[in-house]
Structures are given as structure tokens and as C-alpha cells.
Amino acid sequence: MSPVPVVVGVGVTGFAADRFDGTIRDLVTEAVLACLADAEVTDIRAIQHGLASYESDHFNRQMTLAAILHDHIGMTPLPTVRVEGGGATGALALRTAWAYLQSGLCESILVYGGEMNGRSVSSQTANQLFALSADFDWEMMIGGTYTGFYAAMIRAHMRQYGTTEAQFAHVAVRNRGNARFNPIAQKPMDITIADVLSSQPIAEPYKLLDCSLLSDGAAAVLLATEDWARTHSPKFNQRPPVHFVATGCGTDTMRLGDRYPHITNFRAKRAAAERAYAMAGITDPLDQIDVAELYDSYSGVEIQAVEDLGFVAYGEGGSRVAEGMFDLDGALPVNTSGGLLGRGAPVGATGIVQAIEIAQQLWGEVDSRRQVRGARRGLTDTHAGIGTIAVVNIFERRD
Amino acid sequence: MSPVPVVVGVGVTGFAADRFDGTIRDLVTEAVLACLADAEVTDIRAIQHGLASYESDHFNRQMTLAAILHDHIGMTPLPTVRVEGGGATGALALRTAWAYLQSGLCESILVYGGEMNGRSVSSQTANQLFALSADFDWEMMIGGTYTGFYAAMIRAHMRQYGTTEAQFAHVAVRNRGNARFNPIAQKPMDITIADVLSSQPIAEPYKLLDCSLLSDGAAAVLLATEDWARTHSPKFNQRPPVHFVATGCGTDTMRLGDRYPHITNFRAKRAAAERAYAMAGITDPLDQIDVAELYDSYSGVEIQAVEDLGFVAYGEGGSRVAEGMFDLDGALPVNTSGGLLGRGAPVGATGIVQAIEIAQQLWGEVDSRRQVRGARRGLTDTHAGIGTIAVVNIFERRD
Numbered sequence: 001m002s003p004v005p006v007v008v009g010v011g012v013t014g015f016a017a018d019r020f021d022g023t024i025r026d027l028v029t030e031a032v033l034a035c036l037a038d039a040e041v042t043d044i045r046a047i048q049h050g051l052a053s054y055e056s057d058h059f060n061r062q063m064t065l066a067a068i069l070h071d072h073i074g075m076t077p078l079p080t081v082r083v084e085g086g087g088a089t090g091a092l093a094l095r096t097a098w099a100y101l102q103s104g105l106c107e108s109i110l111v112y113g114g115e116m117n118g119r120s121v122s123s124q125t126a127n128q129l130f131a132l133s134a135d136f137d138w139e140m141m142i143g144g145t146y147t148g149f150y151a152a153m154i155r156a157h158m159r160q161y162g163t164t165e166a167q168f169a170h171v172a173v174r175n176r177g178n179a180r181f182n183p184i185a186q187k188p189m190d191i192t193i194a195d196v197l198s199s200q201p202i203a204e205p206y207k208l209l210d211c212s213l214l215s216d217g218a219a220a221v222l223l224a225t226e227d228w229a230r231t232h233s234p235k236f237n238q239r240p241p242v243h244f245v246a247t248g249c250g251t252d253t254m255r256l257g258d259r260y261p262h263i264t265n266f267r268a269k270r271a272a273a274e275r276a277y278a279m280a281g282i283t284d285p286l287d288q289i290d291v292a293e294l295y296d297s298y299s300g301v302e303i304q305a306v307e308d309l310g311f312v313a314y315g316e317g318g319s320r321v322a323e324g325m326f327d328l329d330g331a332l333p334v335n336t337s338g339g340l341l342g343r344g345a346p347v348g349a350t351g352i353v354q355a356i357e358i359a360q361q362l363w364g365e366v367d368s369r370r371q372v373r374g375a376r377r378g379l380t381d382t383h384a385g386i387g388t389i390a391v392v393n394i395f396e397r398r399d
Numbered sequence: 400m401s402p403v404p405v406v407v408g409v410g411v412t413g414f415a416a417d418r419f420d421g422t423i424r425d426l427v428t429e430a431v432l433a434c435l436a437d438a439e440v441t442d443i444r445a446i447q448h449g450l451a452s453y454e455s456d457h458f459n460r461q462m463t464l465a466a467i468l469h470d471h472i473g474m475t476p477l478p479t480v481r482v483e484g485g486g487a488t489g490a491l492a493l494r495t496a497w498a499y500l501q502s503g504l505c506e507s508i509l510v511y512g513g514e515m516n517g518r519s520v521s522s523q524t525a526n527q528l529f530a531l532s533a534d535f536d537w538e539m540m541i542g543g544t545y546t547g548f549y550a551a552m553i554r555a556h557m558r559q560y561g562t563t564e565a566q567f568a569h570v571a572v573r574n575r576g577n578a579r580f581n582p583i584a585q586k587p588m589d590i591t592i593a594d595v596l597s598s599q600p601i602a603e604p605y606k607l608l609d610c611s612l613l614s615d616g617a618a619a620v621l622l623a624t625e626d627w628a629r630t631h632s633p634k635f636n637q638r639p640p641v642h643f644v645a646t647g648c649g650t651d652t653m654r655l656g657d658r659y660p661h662i663t664n665f666r667a668k669r670a671a672a673e674r675a676y677a678m679a680g681i682t683d684p685l686d687q688i689d690v691a692e693l694y695d696s697y698s699g700v701e702i703q704a705v706e707d708l709g710f711v712a713y714g715e716g717g718s719r720v721a722e723g724m725f726d727l728d729g730a731l732p733v734n735t736s737g738g739l740l741g742r743g744a745p746v747g748a749t750g751i752v753q754a755i756e757i758a759q760q761l762w763g764e765v766d767s768r769r770q771v772r773g774a775r776r777g778l779t780d781t782h783a784g785i786g787t788i789a790v791v792n793i794f795e796r797r798d
Contacts (some may be wrong), residue, residue, distance in 0.1 A: 023536065050650075056462050057455045064485035064653075067787040071653045077670040079648030080788060081491050082483045086463035092480050095504075096495060102502035105494075105646070133462040137422065207615040247504070249478030251449075252469045256465075333597040388466040389479060 005101045007242045007395065008108070008222040008229045009039025010356040015186040017118035017289040018215035024060050025072040027114050027218035031349075032073045035110070035220035040235040044073060047222065049106040050080035053093035054348035058129045060116060069112060079106075086133060086384025087297065088249075089113065090219070090351025091391035095247040097223050098393075107228040113348035114218025118186075133385055135254050147211065147254045147298070149386045151203035152394025154300035157264040158205065163318035165205050165284035169196035170299035170322045172209045172341055175296055178328065179338025181370040184353075186215050186344030196299075210299040215344035221359075240399040242362045244355075248392045250276030256386055266387030269308035276379075276392040277310070286311045286332055290375040291361045291392075293354035295382050296339040302326075305381055306334070309392070328370060336361065336370045354380040355393060362397040404500045406641045406794065407507070407628045408438025408518035409622040409755040414585040414743035416517035418615035419724075423459050424471040426513050426617035430748075431472045434509070434619035439634040443472060446621065448505040450480035452492035452512025453747030459515060468511060485532060486696065486784025487648075488512065489618070489750025490790035494646040496622050497792075506627040513617025514746035529650040532784055534653050546610065546697070548655045548785045550602035553622075556663040557604065562702060564604050567694045568595035569721045570698035571608045571740055577727065578737025580768040583752075585614050585743030595698075609698040614743035618751040621773035636698075639798040641761045643754075647674030647791045655785055665786030668707035673793040675778075676709070685710045685731055687792075689774035690760045692753035694781050701725075704780055705733070708791070727769060735769045739742065753779040754792060761796040 013019070013027050022030070036044060050073075052066035062068065066082035081100075085092040090113055097109045113239030134144050157163045173193055179185035191209065199208040222233075223244060229236040253259055259267070273285070282288045292309075296302040296388025303317035311332060312320045320326070326334040337343045337357040340350065358378035360366045376397045383390040410433025412418070412426050421429070435443060449472075451465035461467065465481035480499075484491040489512055496508045533543050556562045573591055578584035590608065600605040621632075624642060628635040649670025652658055658666070672684070682688045691708075695701040702716035710731060711719045719725070725733040736742045736756040739749065757777035759765045775796045782789040 025536075057457055058462070060535075061531065062535045063455050063457070063528075064784050064787065066484060067650065067784060068534055071657075071787075075666055076650040076652055078650060079671075079674070080484070080650055081495060081648070084481045084483060085465060085479070085493075096480060096482075096498070099495070099498045099502040102504075103498035105498050130455065132460065133732075135467060136459075136461045220626060249480070251466065251469055251475040251477060251479055253475055254467045256464055258470075268476055272478075275478070312488050322599045385463050385466055388463065388470075392430065 003226055005098055005223045005244045006226050006229050007244060007359045008224045008233045008236050010221050010359055011035030011038055012184055012219040012353050013217050014184045014349050015215045015217035015346060017186065017215065018370050019124060020365045024114055024116050025068055028069050028112050029073055031114065031218040031220040032112050035222055039222050039233045039237065041233055044075055045078065046232055047110045048078060049100060049109040050075045050078060051093055051097050051109055051111045052080060052082040053090050053111060053352060054115055055084060055086065055089050055184055064294035066173055085389045088351060088382045088384040088389045088391045089348050091380060091382035091393055093248060094351060094355055094393055095391055098244055098247050101223060102383045104387065108224035110222050111352060112220040113352055115346035115348045116216045117214045117346050118216040133364060147203040147206060149297045150301065151206050152256065153263050154205060157304060160264050161315035161318065162210065163303060165197060167322040168210060168303055169193040171296060171299035171302045172196045174327055175335045175339040176342040178336055178370055179342025179368040182338050182343055185338045185342055186213050187342055188338065206298055212297045212340035213344045215346040217344060219349040219356060221352055221355055238396050239363050242359050243396050245396045246276045246279035246394040248272040250390050252388055254317055254388055265314065266308045266383065266390060267348050268387050268390035269305060269381065269383060272390040272392040273309045276394050280394045285309060286378060289332060289379050290377050291336060291358060291372045292379040292381065293337060293357050294334050296335055296341050299341065309381060317319060333372050336372060337385035340352045351380065351382040354382060358395050362395060400472040402625055404497055404622045405625050405628050406435045406643060406758045407623050407632045407635050408440065409528040409620050410434030410437055411583055411618040411752050411755055411756055412616050413583045414434035414614045414616035414745060416585065416614065419755045423513055423515050424467055427511050428466050428472055430513065430617040430619040431511050431598060434621055437634065438632045443474055445631055446507045446759060447477060448499060448508040449474045449477060450492055450496050450508055450510045451479060451481040452486065452489050452510060452515055452751060454483060454488050455601045464476050471625050484788045485790045486746060487750060487781045487783040488747050490781035490792055493750060493754055494790055495791055497643055497646050500622060500624060507623035509619060509621050510751060511619040512751055514745035516613045516617045516745050517615040520753040538654055546602040546605060549697045549700065550605050551655060552640045552662050554604060556703060559663050560714035560717065564596060566717035566721040567699035567702055568592040568790060570701045571595045572694060573726055574695055574734045574738040575741040577735055577769055578741025580766040581737050581742055584737045584741055585612050586741055587737065605697055608781060611696045611749055612743045616745035616748050618748040618755060620754055622749055638762050639796050641758050642795050642797050644679035644795045645675045645793040649789050651787055653787055663701050664713065665707045665782065665789060667786050667789035668704060668780065668782060671789040671791040672708045675793050679793045684708060687776060688731060689776050690735060690737060690757060690771045691733045691780065692732065692756050693733050695734055695740050697779045698726055698740065708780060732771050735771060750779065750781040753781060757794050761794060
């Protein structure tokens, strides 16, 4: 097998509910320029391929946006492609970039993506647009919404395993707390479990502070073969090399009803993790993973995820989370960035910014208050819909 | 270099302006079932990966459609991804599938895609939606439309090279005539150059019969390593093997104005072709390509394409086309399927069905009236917008 790709540089904008200072092309350009500066690559045309990551034409009232972004950042006439998969978009973009590099089609590829999800929410149609992520023909007509589906899943988890609202409130408190140490975070908060429990009910048992954010923002990652990185990026030669060692993807039925009665967890995530672990040679993920960014679209989803990813047994997620196993000083710190709950989640950028947090953790370059000392292997967990497409990407520091 | 992927099986629906007998999921399923039958693969779960190809969330009033399609055809929990790039979507999907296979992420991948473009046109919003393919911020506001941009390009070609309306009318006549021998074609017609010239002006010099179709339809192609194909597809072992030997992609500015005064041709297409020819070891494309499907979104675009692809010199496209060089009995038959003008163009299926025509030509399995005898190497040319993203894929019969 050929050597696996490396992370050459990363760039990200500040995340906010309303980045009124620019359009999506401006935000993506901001992230790309930050990425080039980080990698110390001065000519974008030295990079051989582009790859655009965004969720929906709806959010930008624009089709073929990939071509606009590619043009705007100055990469024509070089090749590009757009990858999408709902909430998993950014992670699928990186997975596909991995494939492009490993196939030999290119030796370097710039993955750039973002979304204007915060802004669109200020118009009346935003919730209608997000509702289109449910099956329009079979779920919308019965009034199904995402928060409702997630609520039904965690309710089933509570019934089957005794998981409590206070346990998943712990996730909301911790991730928003971690966000205080991340300068790009949209919603750093210093709150208590009581604050979460007493916040406005949205779809019970989920309350306002259990729900993640709608964000404007963009992110970019430059991936390459190690040879290309050594030749083109002065910065790469000064950092411990971080390799993109594995990628796994799994899928599940679109409709929650089709999974009944197995709705406590995300089968697609288990499938994705198994594939990624096999590629990375991981047999004991809790021991062999040092830091992870998990898809906490709702607080309880993180509890489900630590089970699906094999960090703890099914049913133990709630108590392990509440005991602090995944806190900054725990056995396996997760969502050190603040996660979707605290950092924010512009969809096309989410999987990318998760990978950025992991790369920076492995480089040892994040704020010391959230830095995981000696981290050598990190994981991102990202999914679409209600776990309909799940992607697990794994990165390793190899020095 | 590892052995290149092979085409294991193909499937396509009938194309029509209004497939009111089903939704997009039904059409894609119809194409996928035809593909499985063609490959003689009985269990879809033997295929290791899916890849969805469609252009816009707008056309189906649905986000995360890839997950719905993947679920509907029965491929969960296997991995999938969606690829998009405007009119080049289907060709980029195949290119990405090539990369997935060559990277070792999977040994077989089912590329399925389609669009309901014909149907949506019956609603008032369809043209508004397609208009969103232009740059909303910078072109829409000045009333820019695709037909207008294409008209400006061919007008420049006429001025610079003396290309005539009768020359590109030849394309409209020939491709619609070829469609008579293709059972899936949407608009087979037996017309004359006079018919084209006297049809309703749309954006001069383009008239109604110079314009391609809006279509409902779907297509699927199963690609795999040769080893996988030999093991899993009885039919593969009975056919001459067709390999997917090369893929090239190029890009250009989003806005036509940014290319001025170089607007007679498609620079992205030249860039894509150069990369694909280098991969395939082609130095004389007119001699070394036996059959090609070109992106005839407007009749004159085929004239521009035969130049950009290096079949003839710049400026010679019009006269060579009119002389019959690319007719069924010419030196290099193109658009034997009928092309976008005669066969139809449901966007997400277009690049796929082009590849299907080429594979079937190389297998020697199309209607004898359009079969190119002894064809051993074929090419597809597909592009987004006004040549903003161009993809050239090349297939070879190797027996």
C-alpha cells in the first residue's frame, strides 16, 4: 500500500450566527487564505486539485457553486469536484480527497467548504429548507422534523438503558465550556446542568441548550502526499507529520420508522467505525484514540456516539459521559473544540473543522487550556440526517 | 500502476420530457435494476460502494437525496457519497468512482444518477431554477441566461472563423437523426437543415432546434476492478472487457465576461482533454479515438468541442462537421446515441449515459444502424455551465 496522505495546512473562519460581512465565496476565500498561510504555500496554483464541500443549493440560492468557489479562490484551470452528504458533507469531502490522492489522480488537493446556515435562519424559509433533509415524500407529510426524530431516538435510549436528561445535559455544559478556549467558537458558554435542564423545551426530552447551532462559516484543509508536502510546504517540514490514515463510511435507512425497534443508536456509525478501525489497525478504540471530535448535533447524540464508536459498551454512554470520561481531563477528551454545540456547525465546513481540530491537537498547537497532552491519534465522527450516512476519519501523528 | 477499472454493467431508463410514472427514486431504481440485470449481479449488496449523481436539491424538493436513493435501491449499510458539478455531474461521478476504485477503498462501486428536469419545466419555477446555474450575484442581476451566453460564444466563433448557422444546424439534424436508432431517446427526429434554420429564434443565432432537451431519466453504471468483475459478473466474462482508462478535468471562470476576448471555445475542455490524453497515451485523438459522445447542449457547442478536444484545428470545426466527418459514416462518429439534442439530458444521468453509449459501442451491442464497427476506444465529453467544469473520460476495449 502506498504511503497515506498528510495534512499540510488548515484554515478556518470565525463561526457566527450571522457573518454579514461576506457571502459564502468570501468566507471560503478567508478560510483558504488562512490555510495557504498555515501551510506556507504561496501560490495556490501549485496545488493540483480542488474539492468543494457544501450541503445545499438552497442555502446560497445558487447552483454550481463549486465552480464559483474554485474560480474565486483562483484555482482555474485546475480540476475540481463537489462532494455532498448532508451533515457528513465535510467528512465525505475529506474521504473523497483521500481517494483522489491515493488513486494517483493528484498529489495535492485543497478541500474547501462552508455554509451560510446561520444567516438563512433569519429568513422565514430557513427551517423549511432544513426540513427538506427529511424524506419529503414520506416523512414531511406526517410532520416529521429532525429534532423530533432525534428526541425519539434518545427517548428510546433512556427507556432501554436508563440514560437521564442530566447525563446528556453534561455534554451541553462541557462542550460549550470547551468552546471558551477556542477563538473561532460561535457560542462559548459557562453554564450548569441546571441551566440546561431549565431551558426551553424544543422536542422533549431535548431542550434549547441540548440543541446545536446554525452557523455561518468556512474551513479549508490542504491534503497531499508526503513527498509533495515536503517539497512545497516549508511549514510541513517544521511540524510533526500528521497522516490521514483511515476513513470509514456506513449508511442506514433514510426514515427512522424503517429502523424500528432499533432506534437507540446509529448503526451506520458502527459500520463506519468498524471500517475505519480495520484500516487503521485499531482494536481497542478507547485506548488507541487520544482525542476525538464527535457529531453532537444534540447533546444526547454524543452519548449514543461514544457507544457506536466502541469507546464504551452499549448502554454505558450516559454514565461514562456524566462521570467525566470524555471531559478535557478524562480518559478520552472529545469535542475539545466545543463541538457542534459550542463551536458551531456551518454544515459544509463541519467535518472539515473537526479534522482541523484533530490535526492541531496532534501538532500540539491549540490553546493550552484545551490541548490534550501527547495526543498521537485522533478521530472525527460526522453524520448526515439521523445517522443516515456516517463517516469516521482517523489521523495519526507519526514522528 | 494498478490495473484500471472495468465497466461491469450498465442500465438506463427511457428518457422523456415527463416521466410521470415515478419519482426520482423510482427512475433511479429502474436504472439500477437494469444495470444489475445487465451485469448478471443478483445481489446488490455484493457491490461494495454506492455513488449518487444528481445536480440540484431544487429539482426534487429534497435534501440528502443520495441517502434516499441509496436506501431505496437496498444498499444500506454500505458506504456511499454524492458527487456534483453542474452539467458535468455524471462524468465527475464516474471520475470519482475511478478514484475510489484506484485508491483501494473499494473493489466495486455502483454509480447511479438521474434528474427530473423535464417534469420540473412544467412548473413555473423550472426556468428560474436553471437560471440559478449562472452566477446569482454577478450575472443574474444583468439578465444573463445560459442560452444567451452560449449564443454569445458561438457568435464569436462565427466572427472569428466564419462558422455558419447551416454548419451547426448540421449537428442538430444529425444528432436527432441518430436518436432514431436509440430506443431510450427522447426526441428522435427526421429533419432537415432548413427545418432548423426556420425554427423559432431563442437567442440568436440559436433557434429552437439548436437547443438540447430538458429530460426526466436515470442511468447506472457498475465499475469494478477486473478481479472483482471476473468473480462476480458472469456477463463480464462473456463480453470483451471495456476498461475505464483515463479521466481528465479542467475548469474555467464562472462568468463568460471574465474570459473575454477568449470566448470562442472552452479552455476547460482543452485542459481536461490534455490530462485525459496523457493518461491514456493518446497523441493523435482523431486517429486514436473511434467513437465519442460530446456535450451538445446547443448544436454549435459540438463544433467548439471537436476543436477543443483536438479532433480538428481551431476554426475548422464548422466545415469538418458540415462535411460529415463526425456522422455515423464519418471518420469519427460522435453522438451516436443522439446526444443531448436527440437522446435527452437529465443532468445527473447525462455523463453516465454518455459512458453507457461508449461501453455499448465498444461491446458492439447497440442497434446496428448506429453501431461503429470495430470501435476499440471511446471518449465522453461533458461540461458544466458554459464550460466552467469540463470532464473527459476515456474507455478502451482490451481483448
